[in-house]
Amino acid sequence: MMLHVENPAWWLLTASLIPLVVHLVARAKPHRRKFSSITMLQELVKLQTRRARPKDWLLLLLRTLACACVAFAFLLPYWGNNAVESGSHTLIMVVDDTASMGAADGQHVRMNSACSVARAALNDLQPADRVNLISLAGYPSQLFDAPECGKPLVLRELARMQSKPFSSAGVQEALLAAARQLSELPEGRTGELLIVSDFQQHTMQKPMEKLMQDFPGLRVRCVTVSQTPVVENTVVESLTLSPSKPLPGQDVTVTVALRHFAAESSAQTGDIVLNVTLSAGDLRLSQPCSLPRNGQGSVSFALTAPQHQKQWILEARTEPDAFPEDNCRYAVAPIAAKLECLAIAPDRAQLGFMLRVLEKTPFLSTLQLPALPESAADFIVWLAPTAEDIPAIRARLAAGACVMVIPDSVRDTACAPLLTDSQATYAAERKIDGTYWKTEVAAKQDSVFALFEPSALRALGDAGVYCRLGGEFGQHFAPGCTVLLRYTDGVPAIVRRPVGKGALLVWNLPITDRDSRWGYSPLCLPVVAETLLKSRTDSEDGLAVEAGRDFLQYTVPGHADPTRIRLVNANGEELPTFIQQGGAAQVLRAENVACPGVYRWLGGDEELSAVAVNFPIEESELRAYTPEVGGEGVLTAERALDAATGSARVDLWPYLLGLALLFFISELLICRVPKMKRKTSQS
Amino acid sequence: MADTPSILRPEDMARLASYRFAVQMMAEGWLSGHHRAKGRGGSTDFLEYREYSPGDDLRLIDWRVYARTDRMQLKTFENETHLECHLFVDSSASMAYREEGPLSKLQYASHLAACIAWLVVRGNDRVSLQLFDEKIRKFIPAGSTAAHLNQCLHCLEYNKPGGKTDLPEALAASHHLLTRAGTLVIVSDFLCDVAALRRSLNIFLHRGCKIVLVQVLDAGELQLSGSGVARYVDMETGEKLTCNLADLQEAYATRMAEHLHALRAMAASAGMLFFTTRTDQSFYPIFDALSR
Numbered sequence: 003m004m005l006h007v008e009n010p011a012w013w014l015l016t017a018s019l020i021p022l023v024v025h026l027v028a029r030a031k032p033h034r035r036k037f038s039s040i041t042m043l044q045e046l047v048k049l050q051t052r053r054a055r056p057k058d059w060l061l062l063l064l065r066t067l068a069c070a071c072v073a074f075a076f077l078l079p080y081w082g083n084n085a086v087e088s089g090s091h092t093l094i095m096v097v098d099d100t101a102s103m104g105a106a107d108g109q110h111v112r113m114n115s116a117c118s119v120a121r122a123a124l125n126d127l128q129p130a131d132r133v134n135l136i137s138l139a140g141y142p143s144q145l146f147d148a149p150e151c152g153k154p155l156v157l158r159e160l161a162r163m164q165s166k167p168f169s170s171a172g173v174q175e176a177l178l179a180a181a182r183q184l185s186e187l188p189e190g191r192t193g194e195l196l197i198v199s200d201f202q203q204h205t206m207q208k209p210m211e212k213l214m215q216d217f218p219g220l221r222v223r224c225v226t227v228s229q230t231p232v233v234e235n236t237v238v239e240s241l242t243l244s245p246s247k248p249l250p251g252q253d254v255t256v257t258v259a260l261r262h263f264a265a266e267s268s269a270q271t272g273d274i275v276l277n278v279t280l281s282a283g284d285l286r287l288s289q290p291c292s293l294p295r296n297g298q299g300s301v302s303f304a305l306t307a308p309q310h311q312k313q314w315i316l317e318a319r320t321e322p323d324a325f326p327e328d329n330c331r332y333a334v335a336p337i338a339a340k341l342e343c344l345a346i347a348p349d350r351a352q353l354g355f356m357l358r359v360l361e362k363t364p365f366l367s368t369l370q371l372p373a374l375p376e377s378a379a380d381f382i383v384w385l386a387p388t389a390e391d392i393p394a395i396r397a398r399l400a401a402g403a404c405v406m407v408i409p410d411s412v413r414d415t416a417c418a419p420l421l422t423d424s425q426a427t428y429a430a431e432r433k434i435d436g437t438y439w440k441t442e443v444a445a446k447q448d449s450v451f452a453l454f455e456p457s458a459l460r461a462l463g464d465a466g467v468y469c470r471l472g473g474e475f476g477q478h479f480a481p482g483c484t485v486l487l488r489y490t491d492g493v494p495a496i497v498r499r500p501v502g503k504g505a506l507l508v509w510n511l512p513i514t515d516r517d518s519r520w521g522y523s524p525l526c527l528p529v530v531a532e533t534l535l536k537s538r539t540d541s542e543d544g545l546a547v548e549a550g551r552d553f554l555q556y557t558v559p560g561h562a563d564p565t566r567i568r569l570v571n572a573n574g575e576e577l578p579t580f581i582q583q584g585g586a587a588q589v590l591r592a593e594n595v596a597c598p599g600v601y602r603w604l605g606g607d608e609e610l611s612a613v614a615v616n617f618p619i620e621e622s623e624l625r626a627y628t629p630e631v632g633g634e635g636v637l638t639a640e641r642a643l644d645a646a647t648g649s650a651r652v653d654l655w656p657y658l659l660g661l662a663l664l665f666f667i668s669e670l671l672i673c674r675v676p677k678m679k680r681k682t683s684q685s
Numbered sequence: 686m687a688d689t690p691s692i693l694r695p696e697d698m699a700r701l702a703s704y705r706f707a708v709q710m711m712a713e714g715w716l717s718g719h720h721r722a723k724g725r726g727g728s729t730d731f732l733e734y735r736e737y738s739p740g741d742d743l744r745l746i747d748w749r750v751y752a753r754t755d756r757m758q759l760k761t762f763e764n765e766t767h768l769e770c771h772l773f774v775d776s777s778a779s780m781a782y783r784e785e786g787p788l789s790k791l792q793y794a795s796h797l798a799a800c801i802a803w804l805v806v807r808g809n810d811r812v813s814l815q816l817f818d819e820k821i822r823k824f825i826p827a828g829s830t831a832a833h834l835n836q837c838l839h840c841l842e843y844n845k846p847g848g849k850t851d852l853p854e855a856l857a858a859s860h861h862l863l864t865r866a867g868t869l870v871i872v873s874d875f876l877c878d879v880a881a882l883r884r885s886l887n888i889f890l891h892r893g894c895k896i897v898l899v900q901v902l903d904a905g906e907l908q909l910s911g912s913g914v915a916r917y918v919d920m921e922t923g924e925k926l927t928c929n930l931a932d933l934q935e936a937y938a939t940r941m942a943e944h945l946h947a948l949r950a951m952a953a954s955a956g957m958l959f960f961t962t963r964t965d966q967s968f969y970p971i972f973d974a975l976s977r
Contacts, residue, residue, distance in 0.1 A: 032916040038779035
């Protein structure tokens with residue numbers, strides 16, 4: 003144990019000479035006065051000097067000591083061990099501030115333990131040692147571009163560090179950046195990578211393995227703040243609407259899926275019953291949900307979509323637990339008066355047949371186009387697509403559209419490849435010798451057919467079909483394909499395949515120049531309409547914003563003034579935005595990354611748009627793992643703190659300032675004592 | 686007295702005209718004057734009756750008493766003689782001190798001495814003058830003529846401050862210069878040892894002199910003025926002393942008060958008159974006291 007100073011500015015100690023210098027320099031120049039006889043003065047001065055000189059020396063000593071204490075305090079002295087040569091060491095601290103660090107584990111919140119460990123490690127450094135701080139949540143951020151002697155800054159940053167409910171997609175990038183900084187150190191400097199994390203398996207395992215693989219010789223010290231391998235946690239896993247884009251007044255089923263993560267060693271058995279609360283506008287519903295330990299469960303709410311809203315904000319919440327941040331989930335469902343439908347056909351006559359059906363469907367707003375436009379639509383009914391159209395169809399499917407393709411009546415070149423993911427050609431079969439192909443419901447469990455029970459679409463089957471894809475069509479469908487309707491001889495009539503966020507429908511009831519009944523069939527209309535509606539994949543949200551990675555943005559309509567558009571959070575607080583020129587349009591972009599919650603873009607008092615940002619679900623599984631690192635392995639936070647406490651230093655500057663204050667007070671008292679005595683004697 | 690030197694202003698003379706220098710003592714003069722003397726004399730003031738003795742002046746026999754009582758009684762009258770006033774004016778360097786008053790102490794003392802001299806001569810008494818510092822610098826024997834007064838006034842007017850003060854030494858040196866006992870008026874600042882002063886005055890007391898001590902001080906000597914650090918230079922010795930006024934002011938005032946008290950006690954115990962005046966004050970209260 004030795005005395006060290008953190009700020010070796012020894013010249014500051016000269017400040018202790020200030021009282022002496024002031025005494026010598028600022029001493030008033032005596033004014034010369036002739037006096038009749040100084041005999042009496044000489045007597046008095048002798049007497050005064052005898053009394054005052056020790057006191058003056060004492061005052062000077064006290065002032066000097068006080069100034070010396072203050073000056074020494076500025077050198078930031080401390081008492082402790084520090085064997086490492088100052089200035090030769092570099093510490094890169096990677097502090098995990100992902101969402102999982104906000105969980106209460108044992109008696110502490112993980113983030114607090116991590117900051118304590120980081121501070122302790124920082125205190126072990128010499129003043130001239132270099133340090134850098136890298137955080138993991140959202141976009142990985144580093145305090146300095148390269149390690150610097152900036153302990154006070156790092157301490158300040160640590161003091162305000164909090165776990166962020168952000169995505170942990172940047173963990174690997176951050177770890178590799180830290181390792182690169184260490185590997186680029188000049189010769190003669192030692193470096194160490196300190197990773198303080200809960201080592202959540204889902205987010206940390208692969209990046210750590212990658213780190214150890216890419217930088218095998220790296221000196222890594224891992225400190226885990228996880229007290230238990232698995233923290234029991236319940237999460238609202240998803241909030242889905244069916245249909246995801248309801249029409250006004252449409253019955254909607256909202257499904258809230260919950261998941262429970264339990265410790266493997268937990269002795270508790272039996273299902274967990276949680277209360278799930280769903281808020282939809284002013285409506286608040288609550289239902290109990292039973293889910294098995296370490297399993298999943300869901301609860302459904304039957305609602306009606308609101309009539310006069312463009313967007314419907316839903317919030318599902320359960321009772322808080324050790325990790326309350328993931329117990330809430332938001333969804334913003336668009337509510338459109340009509341769904342857009344594009345009708346594409348190479349032939350105007352055939353297009354006319356299609357439109358007779360589609361335009362009579364009340365919730366569809368149909369556009370007739372010769373080719374696929376740029377803008378997205380909810381539905382696309384595409385007659386006789388060719389092989390060249392397949393990439394465009396796949397792109398629309400991936401974007402979430404529901405595409406109904408009707409095969410070429412002569413030779414199919416697109417529908418079969420879309421269903422089978424392989425090249426295939428199926429020739430059309432025509433009615434021969436007056437034989438009609440009958441249809442029957444193939445997938446009775448599909449909700450499409452709930453409308454038609456108990457009739458089994460016999461009328462449709464009896465309607466007569468002039469041509470269809472036949473032969474081997476339907477024998478080599480890709481997994482996931484469902485035959486909704488098939489002919490009595492086994493040839494599929496309607497097939498559905500979910501693709502991405504959309505769905506592909508193959509309507510094997512071809513429209514030909516002789517097929518005038520497609521539009522007249524009494525059942526054809528509801529079948530087409532409901533098939534289209536039901537085939538829309540129930541997606542949680544269309545364009546999910548990733549918490550901590552994405553910035554909220556809004557494309558300003560041409561007629562709107564971007565300066566009047568504000569972004570507000572759920573509490574009504576306005577968030578900073580800036581205008582970005584995106585091509586011809588102006589885009590308003592939030593200055594900060596999005597945190598979980600519901601945000602609204604307001605144009606004056608009118609709500610323009612709402613966005614839900616949800617907690618990154620991968621952060622909810624609080625399962626820790628032990629990374630394989632060399633050296634002393636992974637330390638627990640307690641051990642790391644104990645090790646730091648062993649070499650802990652005692653900062654002396656507060657004591658020095660206290661001592662200086664004591665000296666000043668003593669000086670003041672000594673100065674006042676004669677006056678007080680005099681007053682007493684006078685009284 | 687028409688050509689009186691300027692040290693004696695007409696307004697002073699006008700004011701002094703109402704005063705009479707009459708120190709309460711028995712004068713020992715050889716001229717007939719206004720002051721009571723030892724023994725019987727020819728004044729108009731009745732003293733006593735006594736039996737006739739052969740050789741007595743027959744003119745003094747009170748015949749009316751003889752007619753009534755048939756006894757020879759002599760009517761005696763008080764003897765009145767002239768007064769000798771010896772003025773001692775301290776003319777040392779310290780008397781040149783002037784800080785707050787309109788005059789230096791020496792000017793003030795000279796002015797006071799001139800007034801006393803004028804008053805004494807005006808009463809047909811004799812006045813002598815001694816200017817001293819550590820020794821007698823100037824001595825004018827006693828006289829009562831206008832020319833003598835002029836000489837005294839001239840001497841006072843052109844009195845310059847000298848060297849160090851040594852009042853006891855100067856008094857000892859002046860003893861043999863005084864042929865006759867009278868009234869000693871010593872004008873000085875008396876910033877000297879009180880015991881030594883007492884010892885030097887004893888010899889005059891034994892000769893039957895009435896001693897009047899007039900202390901002239903500047904207000905700045907009673908209380909140190911100013912603040913901060915000052916370097917005092919002794920006007921007599923040239924010694925220097927640097928001190929902080931704040932530390933000394935109170936102690937100095939106390940010490941000065943003690944010194945004045947000691948002087949006053951010494952004067953009272955020896956039957957001397959003691960007056961203290963400041964250069965910024967009028968000296969007529971002294972004349973009031975002396976004329977009583």
